[in-house]
Amino acid sequence: MANHEEQFKKLVSHAKEYGFIFPSSEIYDGLAAVYDYAQYGVELKKNIRDYWWKSMVQMHENIVGIDSGIFMHPTIWKASGHVDAFNDPMIDNKDSKKRYRADVLIEDHCAKIEAKIEKEIEKAAKKYGEAFDKEEFVKTNPRVLENARKIQEISHRMNHDLEVNDLADLKRLIEELEIVCPVSGTRNWTEIRQFNLMFSTKVGSVSDEANTIYLRPETAQGIFVNFLNVQKTGRMKIPFGIAQTGKAFRNEIVARQFIFRMREFEQMEMQFFCAPGTEMQWFEYWKKERMRWHLSLGMPESAYRFHDHEKLAHYANAATDIEFDFMFGFKELEGIHSRTDYDLSRHQEFSGKKIQYFDSDRDESYVPYVVETSIGLDRMCLAVLSQAYTEERLEDGSERVVMRIPAKIAPCKVAVLPLVKKDGMPEKAREILRDLQPLFMCQYDEKDAIGRRYRRQDAIGTPFCVTVDTDTMNDDTVTVRERDTMRQERVPVKEIAAYVAEKTR
Ligand code: GAP
Numbered sequence: 104m105a106n107h108e109e110q111f112k113k114l115v116s117h118a119k120e121y122g123f124i125f126p127s128s129e130i131y132d133g134l135a136a137v138y139d140y141a142q143y144g145v146e147l148k149k150n151i152r153d154y155w156w157k158s159m160v161q162m163h164e165n166i167v168g169i170d171s172g173i174f175m176h177p178t179i180w181k182a183s184g185h186v187d188a189f190n191d192p193m194i195d196n197k198d199s200k201k202r203y204r205a206d207v208l209i210e211d212h213c214a215k216i217e218a219k220i221e222k223e224i225e226k227a228a229k230k231y232g233e234a235f236d237k238e239e240f241v242k243t244n245p246r247v248l249e250n251a252r253k254i255q256e257i258s259h260r261m262n263h264d265l266e267v268n269d270l271a272d273l274k275r276l277i278e279e280l281e282i283v284c285p286v287s288g289t290r291n292w293t294e295i296r297q298f299n300l301m302f303s304t305k306v307g308s309v310s311d312e313a314n315t316i317y318l319r320p321e322t323a324q325g326i327f328v329n330f331l332n333v334q335k336t337g338r339m340k341i342p343f344g345i346a347q348t349g350k351a352f353r354n355e356i357v358a359r360q361f362i363f364r365m366r367e368f369e370q371m372e373m374q375f376f377c378a379p380g381t382e383m384q385w386f387e388y389w390k391k392e393r394m395r396w397h398l399s400l401g402m403p404e405s406a407y408r409f410h411d412h413e414k415l416a417h418y419a420n421a422a423t424d425i426e427f428d429f430m431f432g433f434k435e436l437e438g439i440h441s442r443t444d445y446d447l448s449r450h451q452e453f454s455g456k457k458i459q460y461f462d463s464d465r466d467e468s469y470v471p472y473v474v475e476t477s478i479g480l481d482r483m484c485l486a487v488l489s490q491a492y493t494e495e496r497l498e499d500g501s502e503r504v505v506m507r508i509p510a511k512i513a514p515c516k517v518a519v520l521p522l523v524k525k526d527g528m529p530e531k532a533r534e535i536l537r538d539l540q541p542l543f544m545c546q547y548d549e550k551d552a553i554g555r556r557y558r559r560q561d562a563i564g565t566p567f568c569v570t571v572d573t574d575t576m577n578d579d580t581v582t583v584r585e586r587d588t589m590r591q592e593r594v595p596v597k598e599i600a601a602y603v604a605e606k607t608r
Contacts, residue, residue, distance in 0.1 A: 111430040114492045115361050117504060121562045123147065123488065123514075124362060136355060136366040143563050144484065146514035146544055148369075151483050152348055154512055155371045158396050159346045159476075166344035166373065167337055171325025173350060177316050179324050180301065182453035183446065184418075189320060190297035191356060192270060194277065196284035197291040204357045205273050205295045208282050209261050213254045220250050266414065270295040300353045302366075318352035323475060325349075326374045327446045330471075331458055334376075341460055341471055342377040342385065348480065360431055362481040369480040376471040378462060379444065385474045386421050386441040393425060393439060393476050401509035402490060408433060418445030425478075427486045436486055437478035444470040487512065491564060506564030507587055510607040515565045516543035517603050520556050522572040524549050532571040535581070535596060542600055543607070561586055567603055569594075 118124040123144035127137035140148055160168045180186050192205040223246055228235045241247055257280065264273040274295050283290055302318040319325065326345045333345050348371045355364050362368075377385050390409065398404055405428075412422040421441040426433040447470045451458040459468045491506040510516070519536045521528035529549055539545045546565065548556050553570065560568050570582040575596070583602065584591045594602050 107430045110492070111361075111489075113494075114430065114489055117492060117506075117562070118144070118361075118488060121506075123563075124484075136359075136364065138362050138365060138481075143514040147487065147508065147512060148480060148484055150512035150514070151487065152369075152371065152480060154400065155396070155478070155480075156346070156348065158399075159344070159371075159373050163344065165339070165342065166346055166375075167333060167339070168346045169326065169329055169333065170347060170349065171322070171329060173319050173352075174306070174316050175319060175325060175328065178453055179328060179450070180317050182449040183324050183327075184449070185301055185317075185320060186299070189300050191300060192265065192273060192295050193298045193356060194274065194295045195293040196287055196289065197293060198289045199284050199287035201284060201286050202356060203284075205270075205277060206261060206265060207357045208277060209257060209273075209280070212280050212282050213257055216250050216254050220247050223247050223250075262414070268297075270297070298354075298356065300355065302352050302354055319350075320353050321351050321477070322347045322349050322370045322372045323374060323477065324446070326372065327450055327473075328454075330376065330447060331456075334460065341462060342375060342381070344373050344375040346371075346373040348372075360429075362485050363429065363431075363434065365481060370477060371480055371483075372475065372477045374442075375474045375476075376460070377474065378465065379469055379472050382441045382443070382472040382474055383421060386439065389439050389474055389476050390423060393437060393478075397425065400487075400512065402486070406486075406490060410435070416440075418442055427482075429485065430489050436482050437476065440475045440477070442473045442475055444472050446473060447471060503558055503561050505561040505586060508564035508566075510566040513564045513566050513607070514544065515546050515560075515563060516607050517567045517569055517599075518546040518548055518556070518560045518565050519569045520547075520553060520571070521549050522553060522570055526573070527576060528571045531575060532569075535569060535571065535599065539600060539603070543603060557584065557589075566607060569599060 119126070121143065122141040125139045125141050126133040127139050128134045156168065160166050193202050194205045194208070195202045223244065224237060224240065227240055227244070228237070257276070260276055261273065264270070264276065271294075274292065277292060278290065281290065301320050303315050304318065305314045306316050307314055326347055329345070333339060334343075349369060350367060351370050352367050355366055357364070375385055375389065394407065394409075397407060407428075408426050410424040410426050410433075412419075412424070415422055419440050420443055423439050424435040425437040425439070427436040447458045450456075451470065458470060460471050461468045487508060488506070491508045493505050493507055495503050495505060497503060508514070517539060519532045519539065521532040532547065532549070536545055536547050546560070548559065550556070557568055564586070566586045568584040568586075570584065572582065574593075575581050579596045580593045581596055581599065582591050583594045583599070
């Protein structure tokens with residue numbers, strides 16, 4: 104674990120040092136849980152967004168995209184349930200004046216018990232060496248069993264309290280577990296209260312309650328309220344989908360783990376409208392399709408798993424998370440939810456407008472059912488970056504950090520480097536660069552020795568370096584060096600574009 108924490112810290116500082124992600128407002132000491140995408144981060148993010156859009160919209164004749172406003176009519180958030188139920192249970196420590204999410208305090212406590220189990224296993228593994236059978240040990244060791252039982256009991260009680268909104272018992276649990284404030288070290292807690300996660304602001308010049316509007320906490324509602332517009336103007340036949348990417352805002356109290364949980368983030372969502380009774384078939388379809396998308400990027404299968412929800416939100420009849428093995432463990436990357444006809448029915452009720460679809464095949468009108476796929480773009484960037492970050496010791500004893508970002512989404516596809524700054528090489532390199540620029544994000548670099556320039560490109564994940572050398576001036580070929588294998592091959596100048604295009608598709 105310590106090793107993973109160390110790796111994660113290194114990734115965060117690499118992301119800053121090499122121009123992927125900066126803390127927001129850094130010269131003013133930063134703004135918690137907000138980050139800025141730097142010159143390479145913004146390219147990576149755009150490439151992931153484009154890859155998603157291509158696969159969801161361009162490759163599906165029955166899915167179209169929209170871009171709705173961040174501000175929407177405030178009643179939308181009453182209809183969606185966000186005004187009443189989009190809450191986190193918060194508790195304050197009276198001494199430090201720090202506020203915490205009650206469930207996170209309890210989860211952190213469980214993580215400490217979990218760490219004890221891990222230690223026990225480590226100790227036994229050392230003691231018994233080769234003969235150690237971890238599975239058997241975990242099943243039989245009394246201390247491990249006792250700690251596992253404790254975690255299960257605590258989680259069960261916490262989940263029950265959250266489900267029935269028993270905040271008094273949730274506080275009792277914190278007291279019984281003798282959880283202390285990490286800052287003051289005391290157990291001087293307030294009562295637990297529910298805090299809404301939506302940011303609000305005022306429209307117009309009069310600041311009264313009636314003018315309160317919200318910054319959207321998800322992009323999905325912009326799709327639901329445009330269902331009829333899109334269906335009619337696009338003459339869409341069910342089943343069909345509407346996709347959207349864009350910013351969402353949540354006043355997350357526990358914001359940590361870098362860009363994993365932010366207050367301002369971007370979602371890529373698709374709502375798939377289908378006939379009642381067919382939603383489970385589409386739920387299964389989208390589960391497979393979305394996992395296929397992740398793997399088609401070149402991400403390793405072993406870093407993914409599904410986590411089916413046992414407890415479902417009141418409007419859902421099936422839900423699963425696609426979890427990714429981040430450096431801090433398996434965590435939700437994407438959600439796939441079968442949301443029934445809940446959202447459209449609620450908007451029908453609250454707006455007083457009929458939101459129905461006439462199905463000529465069935466010869467009936469109904470409120471369509473919805474299967475949603477929802478992925479956080481920033482989380483996907485983090486998944487790609489954590490997967491890509493590699494420290495390597497080379498044969499000559501030197502070290503390199505290489506970002507093994509899948510070539511098709513790498514921020515910069517090709518770097519053009521003159522071997523030396525003379526003999527016409529820079530001019531030739533710039534000529535090649537000008538030919539490649541309309542096709543790919545490129546870089547030109549003539550500073551320092553060639554080895555250092557390769558390292559700089561490795562650190563930002565550029566899959567190909569094109570080097571112009573003395574031979575180029577004679578036979579119009581260049582050396583193309585591949586990032587991961589560092590293998591080099593000679594390629595005619597007129598074939599570079601096709602070569603790079605083929606390998607970064
Ligand atoms: N429309 C459904 C919805 O919003 P969600 O599970 O709350 O569902 C979907 O969010 C995805 O959005 C998550 O799987 C995650 O990738 C991303 N996400 C949610 N909250 C986030 C946050 N505070 N920071 C970054 N990404 C977040």
